[in-house]
Amino acid sequence: MQIILRPAYSPVLLNCMECIGTSFGTDNTSSKLKNGTKSPIIRTGPNELSINDPSFYNTLYAANYKFAPYPPHYAFSGSVDFTASITDPATHKDRRAILNRFFSKAKILRLSSTIQNNVREFVRVISESTDGKTSESGLCLSSLFRRLTLDVISEYAFSESFNTLGHGIDSPIAEGIKRSIRHLWVFNFIWPLQYLATKLPYGIASMLAPRNLSGAIDLQKIVGAEVDGFLKNFKAPKGRRVPEKSNHLTIFQSLVEETASGFELKSISSPKLSREFLVGEAILLLGAGMETTATLLSNVVYQACVNQSIQHNLHDELVKAFPSTDLNAIDYTSCENLPYLTACIKEGLRLTPSVPVSIPRVVPKDGTFCGKTYIPPGTVVSMSIYLMHQNPTVYKNLKVFDPDRWLNVSTTSPQERYFVPFSKGSKSCLGIYLAYAEIYVTLAALMRRFKFTLHKDNKLTENWVDHMVLDTLADLVVSVEEYDD
Numbered sequence: 175m176q177i178i179l180r181p182a183y184s185p186v187l188l189n190c191m192e193c194i195g196t197s198f199g200t201d202n203t204s205s206k207l208k209n210g211t212k213s214p215i216i217r218t219g220p221n222e223l224s225i226n227d228p229s230f231y232n233t234l235y236a237a238n239y240k241f242a243p244y245p246p247h248y249a250f251s252g253s254v255d256f257t258a259s260i261t262d263p264a265t266h267k268d269r270r271a272i273l274n275r276f277f278s279k280a281k282i283l284r285l286s287s288t289i290q291n292n293v294r295e296f297v298r299v300i301s302e303s304t305d306g307k308t309s310e311s312g313l314c315l316s317s318l319f320r321r322l323t324l325d326v327i328s329e330y331a332f333s334e335s336f337n338t339l340g341h342g343i344d345s346p347i348a349e350g351i352k353r354s355i356r357h358l359w360v361f362n363f364i365w366p367l368q369y370l371a372t373k374l375p376y377g378i379a380s381m382l383a384p385r386n387l388s389g390a391i392d393l394q395k396i397v398g399a400e401v402d403g404f405l406k407n408f409k410a411p412k413g414r415r416v417p418e419k420s421n422h423l424t425i426f427q428s429l430v431e432e433t434a435s436g437f438e439l440k441s442i443s444s445p446k447l448s449r450e451f452l453v454g455e456a457i458l459l460l461g462a463g464m465e466t467t468a469t470l471l472s473n474v475v476y477q478a479c480v481n482q483s484i485q486h487n488l489h490d491e492l493v494k495a496f497p498s499t500d501l502n503a504i505d506y507t508s509c510e511n512l513p514y515l516t517a518c519i520k521e522g523l524r525l526t527p528s529v530p531v532s533i534p535r536v537v538p539k540d541g542t543f544c545g546k547t548y549i550p551p552g553t554v555v556s557m558s559i560y561l562m563h564q565n566p567t568v569y570k571n572l573k574v575f576d577p578d579r580w581l582n583v584s585t586t587s588p589q590e591r592y593f594v595p596f597s598k599g600s601k602s603c604l605g606i607y608l609a610y611a612e613i614y615v616t617l618a619a620l621m622r623r624f625k626f627t628l629h630k631d632n633k634l635t636e637n638w639v640d641h642m643v644l645d646t647l648a649d650l651v652v653s654v655e656e657y658d659d
C-alpha cells in the first residue's frame with residue numbers, strides 16, 4: 175500500500191490551527207484522540223503523518239540520522255543553533271561530541287558527589303521546614319524539586335551552583351525557566367517573537383512582551399548576566415587545565431575552550447566565540463536539566479502519596495538497603511540495584527514521561543515502509559513518546575501507576591523494548607544518566623527519611639498538557655513527617 179499525500183488545508187491556516195490548539199495543549203489531546211483510532215498511521219497535516227506502531231520506533235529514530243530532524247519543530251531557538259535545535263547531522267554530531275564527554279555514565283558517576291551534596295541541602299531545607307512536625311501550610315515540593323535540579327545543572331554547567339535552595343522560598347530563575355518552557359511552543363509558531371526577545375534591549379522587550387512570555391525575557395537577562403560573568407573571568411588556557419573553584423572542567427569552559435582554541439565547530443559560522451550561542455546553550459542546558467527531572471520527581475512522589483502502600487514498600491526497601499539515616503551512604507550505584515525504587519521510577523517515566531512530545535522526522539530519498547505501507551520521501555513522520563507508553567498491546571492496565579509491572583520482567587520483553595522516555599538515536603536525551611542519578615538519589619533520600627501525604631490544598635493535577643514538556647499546570651503540595659530511625 176502507498177500513502178498519497180496532497181494538501182488538505184492551506185499551510186498558513188494549518189499553522190494557525192495548530193498554534194491555537196497547542197495553547198490548550200493539543201498535542202496531548204490529539205495524542206489521546208489518536209490513541210482511540212484503529213489505524214496506526216494517521217494524517218495530521220498536508221505532508222505529515224503520525225504513527226502509532228511501536229515496532230517502527232527504532233527505524234524512525236535510528237542513530238544514523240537517516241530520518242533527518244524536521245527544522246520547524248526546533249524553530250523555538252530562533253537564529254541560534256543550540257544542541258537540541260541543530261538539525262544538520264554533521265553539525266549536530268560535532269556539538270554532541272563536545273557535550274557527550276560531560277554526560278557519559280562514567281562522568282556522572284565521578285561527579286556524583288555534586289548530586290549528593292545538593293540532595294543533602296534539599297533534605298536539610300525540608301527538615302527545617304517541618305522541624306519534626308507536620309507542617310500546617312503544606313510544603314510546595316514541586317518548587318523545591320525545581321530548585322534542586324537547577325542547582326545541580328548550574329554546578330555542572332558553570333562550576334558554581336546557583337544555590338537557589340540556600341536562598342529563601344522563591345527562586346526567580348527557577349520560576350522564570352518554568353514559565354519560559356511553558357511558552358516555548360509560542361516561539362515555534364510565531365518566530366519573530368523569539369527574535370524580538372533576544373535582540374531588543376531588556377527594558378523594551380519586557381514592556382512589549384505579553385505577561386506569559388515575560389519569563390522568557392527575564393531568563394535571557396539572568397542567563398546573559400551569568401554568561402557575561404563567566405566570560406569576564408575566563409582566561410584562554412595554555413593546554414588543558416582544571417579550574418580553581420571546582421574539581422572538574424565545566425561544560426562552559428569546554429565549549430569556550432574548544433571554540434577559542436581553533437577547534438572549528440562547523441556549527442559556528444565564525445570560529446570566534448559568540449555570546450548569543452553561549453546564552454542559547456546555557457538556557458537549553460538549564461531548562462532541559464531542570465524542568466524534566468523536577469517534573470518526574472513530583473509525579474512519582476504524587477503517586478506515592480495517592481497510594482500509601484507503594485510509599486510503604488519503598489520505605490521498607492530503603493531501610494533495608496540503608497539501615498543508617500546517614501545520607502552519605504545513598505549514592506547512585508547503590509540505588510540503581512534496588513528493584514522497587516527502580517520500578518517506581520520507570521513507572522513514573524512510563525505514565526508521565528517528562529517529554530511526551532511527538533518528534534517529527536523527514537523520510538529519506540528512497541522512502542520507507544512502516545509494516546506493509548510505503549511512505550514516500552519528504553513526508554514528515556512523527557511518533558509520540560506518550561503513545562508508545564500507552565499502547566494496550568504492550569502494557570496492561572495502562573492508566574494505572576503500577577510499579578509491580580516492572581518487577582521480574584525480561585529485558586527483551588516488548589514492555590522494556592518499547593519504553594522510550596529519553597527517546598532513541600542520535601538526538602536522544604543528552605542528560606539521561608544525570609537525570610537517572612538525580613532521580614535515584616533524591617527519591618531514595620526522601621523516601622528513606624520522610625513520610626509524605628497530599629496536603630489538603632494539594633494542587634498537582636493528573637491532567638497535564640503537552641507543551642513540548644509535560645506541564646502539570648499546578649504544583650505538588652504535601653504534608654511531611656520525619657521518621658525517627
Ligand code: HEM
Binds near residue numbers: 595
Ligand atoms: C526525566 C528527565 C528527562 C527526560 C524524560 C528527558 C527526555 C528527553 C527527550 C525525549 C529528548 C529528545 C527530544 C527530541 O528529540 O525532540 C531529550 C533531549 C535532550 N535532553 Fe533530556 N530528558 C531529561 C533530562 C535531561 C537532563 C537532566 C538534561 C541535562 C542537561 C537533558 C538534556 C537534554 C538535551 C541537551 C537534549 C537535546 C539532545 C540533542 O538534540 O542532541 N535532559 N530529552
